[in-house]
Amino acid sequence: MGCSGCRVRLNFGKALSRVSVFLTMVLIFTYFFYCLTGFCDSVPRTLYSQGALEGDYDTLDDRRRILEERRPRLFPPRNRSASADAQQVDAAGGLAQRMLEPEGTPSNGIPVSNTFGTKRFPQAIIIGVKKGGTRALLEFLRVHPDVRAFGAEPHFFDRFYDKGLEWYRNLMPRTLDGQITMEKTPSYFVTKEAPGRVCTMNCQTKLIVVVRDPVTRAVSDYTQTLSKNPGLPSFQSLALKNSxxxxxxxxxxxxxxxxxxxxxxxxxxxFPLSHFLFVSGERLVSDPAGEMGRVQDFLGLKRVVSDKHFYFNQTKGFPCLKKPEGSSRPRCLGKSKGRPHPQIPSEVLQRLRDFYRPFNHRFYQMSGQDFGWD
Ligand SMILES: Nc1ncnc2c1ncn2[C@@H]1O[C@H](COP(=O)(O)OS(=O)(=O)O)[C@@H](OP(=O)(O)O)[C@H]1O
Structure with missing residues (x-):
């Protein structure tokens, strides 16, 4: 009797250990399955919190972008134009072939591979300028099927350089052969160390600078700071040392x-001048399709983004996208883009205009473009 009780306990113990081994296997299998599908990538969360703190862009939009970035774009969003569809069919058609090939090895020799595309360093960066229209440009570019961009501002070459290049590359969305990886961080343009650091990554990087009348830009910058800190002194008291x-x-x-x-x-x-494209922030508003034509040419892309992608939203007072990336509904940029500026005394604006004139002329000479700001 006593021994049969022992046997029952023994069998129960064995069954329990088998169940626990089985459950452990299921857990391990599930973990590896998720890793294989790319969900275990290390995501630098501090950056996302940082992005949300910026307050420069719609935070909800940004969360959507981050989720979007984790998914390689193999198929077009619904309602794409026929020509864009054709390009996507090509991309998807080439995919099966590429999956059979050895994984891509980026130029620095460190392979970063996965099932659907490769995380690459950006081949092109929008480096500036703050309040120039950099968000509009990036969002317009993302409509292009051959452009994949990190949605938030990574601030790698100014704030997070010590995290290392692999950290930076890991932020980037996966791209297929022929697609361009991009990011935008407007503060790079004014960061002393940024050019050397970008060149250390890749001296062939294409650099886009969206420039805007520096006087209007300064007022826009002030408007942004004022929105976060309503007790800010007046524009004139900050702009002038002594009235x-x-x-x-x-x-x-x-x-x-x-x-x-x-x-x-x-x-x-x-970097040589040929690596730069200067986009007019003013023309990006008055003629977005024209400016996007220049940008696509510079990036060696087919001119896919054209006037049929834009409409002028009377309420917003800015061009908006008929079908932004990942959506079939029209969308304008967030509330912090294109907001009204406070009234600044005309003599203060004139003083600033006079101050900037020689710098502007020098800039026209260096860039070979007259932006007509005065
Ligand atoms: N299509 C469209 N919609 C809305 N806003 C547009 C657009 N195109 C350019 N702009 C101008 O972009 C200005 C903001 O520039 P940035 O995106 O570079 O700002 S930031 O540096 O990222 O904060 C923003 O500046 P403000 O007008 O001062 O808000 C806009 O004038």
Whole structure:
């Protein structure tokens, strides 16, 4: 009797250990399955929190973008144009072949492979300027089937450089052969160390600078700071050292960022002029399709984004996308883009215009383009 009780306990113990082994196997299998499908990639969460803190863009939009980035774009969003569809069919058609081939090895020799595409360093970066229209440009570019971009601002070459290049590459969306990886961080343009660091990654990187009248840009910059800090002193008290002398305070970042010639000089120490494209922030609003034509040519892309992608939204007062990436509904940029500016006394604006004139002319000379700001 006693022994049969022992046997029952023994059998129960064995069954229990088998069940626990089975459950452990299921757990391990599930983990590996998720890793294989790319869900275990290390995601630098601090950056996402950082992005949300920026407040420069719609946070909800950004979460959507981050989720979108984790999914390689193999198929077009619904309702794409016929020509875009044709390109996507090509991309998907080539996919089966590529999956049979050895995984891609990026130029620096470290392979980063997975089932659907490869995380690559950006071949093109929108480096500036803050409040120039950089978000609009990136969102317009993302409509292109051959462009994949990181949605938030990674700030790698200014704030997070010590995290290392692999951290940076891991942020990027996966791309298929022929697709371009991009990101935008407008503060790179005014960061002294950024050009050398970008060149360390790849000296062939294409650099896009969206420039806007530095006076309007400064007011836009001020408007953004004011929205976060309503107790901010007046624009004129920050822009001018002394209202009677009218001396401009170049230590104020809203003023300093507008010295485009000075910042470009720093970049030209590391990159030839041919690596730059200067986009007019003003024309990006008045003629988005025209400016996008230049951008696509510079990036070596087929001119897919055209006037049929835009409509002018009367309420917003800006061009908006008829079908943004990943959506079939029209969408304008968020509330923080294209907001009304406070009224600034005309003599203060005139003083700033006079101050910027020689710097603007120098910039026109360096870039070979007259932006007509005065
Ligand atoms: N299509 C469209 N919709 C809305 N806004 C547009 C558009 N195109 C350009 N802009 C201008 O972009 C300005 C903001 O520039 P950035 O995106 O570079 O700002 S940021 O540096 O990322 O904060 C923003 O500046 P403000 O007008 O001062 O808000 C806009 O003038």
């Amino acid at each position: 009677s002398t009218g001396l401009v305070d170049t230590t104020w970042s809203a003023v300093r960022i507008g010295l485009y010639a000075k910042h470009l000089e720093n970049w030209l120490q590391h």
